[in-house]
Each structure stands twice: as structure tokens, then as C-alpha cells.
Amino acid sequence: MSGDPITVARQLLGQQLVRVVHGARLAGTIVEVEAYLGAQDRAAHTFGGRRTPRNESMYLPGGHAYVYFTYGAHYCLNVVCGKKDEGVAVLIRALEPTEGMDLMFASRTKARSAADLCSGPGKLAQALQIDRRLDGIDLRVSPVLFIERVRRQPLPENSIVISKRIGLNPDERRVGAWAERPLRFFLKDNLHVSR
DNA sequence: CCCGTGATTTAT
DNA sequence: TAAATCACGGGG
Numbered sequence: 001m002s003g004d005p006i007t008v009a010r011q012l013l014g015q016q017l018v019r020v021v022h023g024a025r026l027a028g029t030i031v032e033v034e035a036y037l038g039a040q041d042r043a044a045h046t047f048g049g050r051r052t053p054r055n056e057s058m059y060l061p062g063g064h065a066y067v068y069f070t071y072g073a074h075y076c077l078n079v080v081c082g083k084k085d086e087g088v089a090v091l092i093r094a095l096e097p098t099e100g101m102d103l104m105f106a107s108r109t110k111a112r113s114a115a116d117l118c119s120g121p122g123k124l125a126q127a128l129q130i131d132r133r134l135d136g137i138d139l140r141v142s143p144v145l146f147i148e149r150v151r152r153q154p155l156p157e158n159s160i161v162i163s164k165r166i167g168l169n170p171d172e173r174r175v176g177a178w179a180e181r182p183l184r185f186f187l188k189d190n191l192h193v194s195r
Numbered sequence: 196c197c198c199g200t201g202a203t204t205t206a207t
Numbered sequence: 208t209a210a211a212t213c214a215c216g217g218g219g
Contacts, residue, residue, distance in 0.1 A: 034214070043214070054203060071215050072200025078214085091214055110217070122215050167214050194215095 001081055001139065001147070002062030005035035005088045008081040009185050014155050016148040017095055019128040026103055026128050027148075028095030028118050032186035032193045034165045036078070038088040042178040043168045046087030057136035059085050065145060067125070067135040074122030075131050079139065079147070093121045093166070093184070095128075096192040104128070120194040161188050166195065 001008060012030050019026040036044040045055040045068070058066040058080055066078040066089050078089040095118035097104055104117045104127040111117050111127075118124035125131070130145065139146050163184045170179035186193045 036214075045214080050204090052204070068214085069202060070200095070213055072202065072213090074200095074215050076214060093214085120215070126216095165214070169213085172212085 001079055002083070003081060005037055005081050005090050006183070008062075008079065009033045009035040009090045009183075010154050010160065012079065012090055012092070012147070013160060013185060013187060014151045016098065016150050017092060017124075017128070018099075018146050018148055019130065020144045021103070021129050024100055024103060026100035028097045028099075028124070028128075028192075030092060030094075030147075031096050031190045032092075032094035032184070034091040034093055034185075035183040036089050036091065037183070038082070038086050043165065043175045044087070044089075047174070049087070055087075058089050059087050060136060063138055063140045065134055065137050065139055065142075067130060067132055069132055071122075075125040076121040077125055077130050077134075091121060092124065094119050094186070094192050094194050095124050096190060097127070115191050117192075119192050123194075155187070159188050161186050 012033050015030050016027050038046050039049045046058050060080050061084045062081040064080040066080050077092045080089045082088040097117050108127050117127050162182045164180050165184045168179040
């Protein structure tokens, strides 16, 4: 959870994201992530060192949570990595649910199957009851949201697929060619990846 | 394919 | 103060 965001992104694949609500565990295996590279990254919230009330927690030291609200409806969870004030993070885009699926279905009334539960950043936030109240928490000490390192080694290279990041607009002058950069990592053939 | 959604950011 | 943006999801 500290280090460069591409390395951290790959290390996060295959680990468990755990949320505890009223003593119950909701958890899933991380199957899709995206790296955001900070000031140089024209698609990152911290591009050019921009600092606003919304993105302030993205400048915290590695291991903290950056949770933001977007499109009037959805929360997205990032794992901040790197050092204080670097503004780099990994967006958690999808999980394969492993624990507390009954509670996830209760939070996500639109979900028709297990694959609908956490197959997108907004979906997993809803399934795990993640909102702005968790913005800025330290994932390494929090009892309500944390990562369990169930794998010691990164997954084999041939089980990971790399692509451009989702949802970025290349026509937007600010983003430009950064929309095409290969900074999305997901598990090959996994049914819980978004789209 | 299109559209709602509203907080947040950016332009006047 | 006003306008534009948006690391999305759901419905046709």
C-alpha cells in the first residue's frame, strides 16, 4: 500500500477487501483496479497538484482511503499509495464477493446475480456500504474497512490483463492521451470484472 | 444507445 | 454567481 501505484495495483489484485458493518463481515477478492499517477497524470483528481476539499485525502500517506462522490449517485473507493502529498492512488473497480453476500444483495436491490454485486466501482461501494464517512480513514488500522493480504506473491503475469482505464474522455482537452495509457489491471476470465 | 443525478469544480 | 464536469449505473 506504499510504493508506486502500478506496483501497488498489481499487489492488490487477489487480496481481500473487508468491510465490517454491525459486526458482520462483507468481503470480496479484488479482481480489477486502476492506477492514478498523481500530478503528472492528466486523468487523476490530483493532476497538476490540484488540491480541493474533495481530493484532500488523496494526499495522505499510503494506506489511507480516498472515497469520492460522483455523478450525483455513486461513491468510489481508492487506496492511497506512495508518500504524503504525492497524490497517487489505486481505484478499486471490482470484487468477487466472498463473504456477506446476503447483506450485499440487501444493499443492492438492483442486483440480479452475484456478478451484479461488485462489478464496478460504484456497485462495490454500494454493496459494502462505503460512503464519504470513510474518506481519509487508515486502512491499516481501521476495524471497519481494511485489506487482508491473503496472497504474499503477486499473481502470475499471465493471469493479469492490462488495458486503458475506463470512463475517461479522450476528447476532454485536459485528459487527452492519458485516457489511452495502460493503467487498468484485472484478472483474466474473471466473471466479476466490470463491463 | 441515452439519460438521470447532484456534489464539486471551474469559468465568468 | 453561473455553468460545466463527472475515475457511473441502469434501462431500452
